[in-house]
Amino acid sequence: MSDQLKKRIKSKRARIAVIGLGYVGLPLLVNFAKKDFPVIGLETDQDRLDKVKRSVSYILDVPSRTLKLLNKKKRIFVTNEFEQLQSVDVVIICVPTPLKRKYTPDITYLLEAVQAVRRNLQKDQLVICESTTYPGTTGELIKPELEKSGLVAEKNLYLAFSPERIDPGNKTYGLTKITKIVGGIGPKSGELTRLLYEKIIKKVHVVSSARSAEMAKLLENSFRIINIGWINEVAMMCHQMGIDVWEVIEAAKTKPFGYMPFYPGLGVGGHCIPDDPLYLFWKARAQGFNSRFIKLSADVNSHMPVYVAGRIKDILIERNKPIREARILIVGVTYKKNVKDLRKSPSIKLMEILQALCHRVDYYDSHIPFLKFANLDMVSVEPTFKTWGQYDCVVIAVDHSKTNYGMIKKHARLIFDIRNVYKRVNHPKIIKL
Numbered sequence: 001m002s003d004q005l006k007k008r009i010k011s012k013r014a015r016i017a018v019i020g021l022g023y024v025g026l027p028l029l030v031n032f033a034k035k036d037f038p039v040i041g042l043e044t045d046q047d048r049l050d051k052v053k054r055s056v057s058y059i060l061d062v063p064s065r066t067l068k069l070l071n072k073k074k075r076i077f078v079t080n081e082f083e084q085l086q087s088v089d090v091v092i093i094c095v096p097t098p099l100k101r102k103y104t105p106d107i108t109y110l111l112e113a114v115q116a117v118r119r120n121l122q123k124d125q126l127v128i129c130e131s132t133t134y135p136g137t138t139g140e141l142i143k144p145e146l147e148k149s150g151l152v153a154e155k156n157l158y159l160a161f162s163p164e165r166i167d168p169g170n171k172t173y174g175l176t177k178i179t180k181i182v183g184g185i186g187p188k189s190g191e192l193t194r195l196l197y198e199k200i201i202k203k204v205h206v207v208s209s210a211r212s213a214e215m216a217k218l219l220e221n222s223f224r225i226i227n228i229g230w231i232n233e234v235a236m237m238c239h240q241m242g243i244d245v246w247e248v249i250e251a252a253k254t255k256p257f258g259y260m261p262f263y264p265g266l267g268v269g270g271h272c273i274p275d276d277p278l279y280l281f282w283k284a285r286a287q288g289f290n291s292r293f294i295k296l297s298a299d300v301n302s303h304m305p306v307y308v309a310g311r312i313k314d315i316l317i318e319r320n321k322p323i324r325e326a327r328i329l330i331v332g333v334t335y336k337k338n339v340k341d342l343r344k345s346p347s348i349k350l351m352e353i354l355q356a357l358c359h360r361v362d363y364y365d366s367h368i369p370f371l372k373f374a375n376l377d378m379v380s381v382e383p384t385f386k387t388w389g390q391y392d393c394v395v396i397a398v399d400h401s402k403t404n405y406g407m408i409k410k411h412a413r414l415i416f417d418i419r420n421v422y423k424r425v426n427h428p429k430i431i432k433l
């Protein structure tokens with residue numbers, strides 16, 4: 001193993017480059033800088049580079065004041081010049097891994113990042129991939145690409161996979177409090193990676209290979225998509241059977257072991273849960289295994305906006321209001337509560353469906369003052385007491401904590417509560433999922 005690199009990591013003199021300054025990369029860069037490592041952020045988005053330099057955070061979990069402090073101390077340096085990779089000891093890749101089509105990975109960003117690393121690779125560098133990807137990526141794609149440089153993994157090149165586990169907006173579990181899984185392409189790479197992350201994260205869990213680390217991440221996220229799909233199916237089942245699914249969930253939660261609550265809604269949004277499990281589905285199928293659970297849960301979840309639109313139509317018909325004459329207000333358009341992120345938001349899908357069915361669809365979300373997304377170009381309505389009564393149905397789609405649900409309940413004519421914000425309220429004008 002490179003004793004020199006080991007010493008530099010242990011003494012926190014190792015220069016660390018983070019490629020991709022999004023919700024994973026920026027917190028990582030900041031936490032290494034806080035521990036006095038020399039760090040450099042590589043980012044292709046000029047707006048992000050400008051904002052970091054001006055100490056203006058665009059990531060919920062990184063306060064602007066943290067950037068200001070680190071910039072003042074000249075602890076962070078960001079650039080789009082990938083040649084800077086020639087001067088570092090460690091490179092951590094944190095780029096997006098979206099889907100190309102419904103069940104097909106798009107590793108374009110990852111491949112571009114790895115090729116940039118290869119073009120600037122130096123002897124005894126440690127390269128770590130944090131981007132969620134299918135089992136085998138590190139060994140089958142990243143290793144061969146980097147070895148085109150002539151360097152050899154575990155000899156004069158070190159390579160590992162360590163999945164990001166950020167939960168955006170989670171105030172309890174920030175990056176340094178979430179156990180870090182590490183899987184080296186070999187034992188030397190694993191050991192160097194363990195030493196590195198132990199400098200900023202309380203617990204590091206080392207597994208035998210990069211593939212195990214890649215798979216562990218996908219197990220975590222598939223666990224979520226499957227259980228969310230299941231509870232959404234239970235919600236539809238309970239409605240058909242005249243049972244209150246929310247009461248049933250609260251009852252099941254009283255079991256102190258062997259049960260973990262999930263909640264129905266419009267399906268899954270965000271940068272991870274809709275996509276990551278399908279990386280596993282794709283790879284498993286390529287290796288001859290068809291994961292029915294992943295595909296089924298992805299289909300159930302993506303069906304929810306259609307199901308909810310159908311419920312809205314039924315609710316209005318019961319009140320002699322044809323949906324084509326109806327004015328609908330969607331409250332909450334982000335992909336989950338208390339985050340300012342629209343990526344793959346199911347609320348957007350619901351609004352697109354309703355726009356084709358209703359006379360008018362508006363939205364209110366205090367986090368999103370205006371919406372230019374997909375083929376929507378809208379402005380959030382003002383949350384005045386006059387607003388809510390102007391609509392035939394107000395749909396609570398995302399349960400942001402800041403929304404004034406009391407005012408909505410007082411002035412709205414009809415409410416379709418998808419997230420059970422009115423859990424203790426029994427009123428004929430409040431209909432639940």
Ligand code: SAJ
Pocket residue numbers: 132164165166167168220221224228261262263264265266267268269270271272273276335336337
């Ligand atoms: N959702 C439900 N019902 C639930 C839980 C979630 O409908 O009971 C929906 C949310 O509204 C959202 C989607 O699922 O649209 C994903 O929610 P999430 O809570 O999984 O949050 P993400 O995608 O921002 O972050 C997740 C992490 N969250 C948690 O573990 C709580 C974690 O799975 C990963 O660290 C992260 O994805 C990632 O980066 O992979």
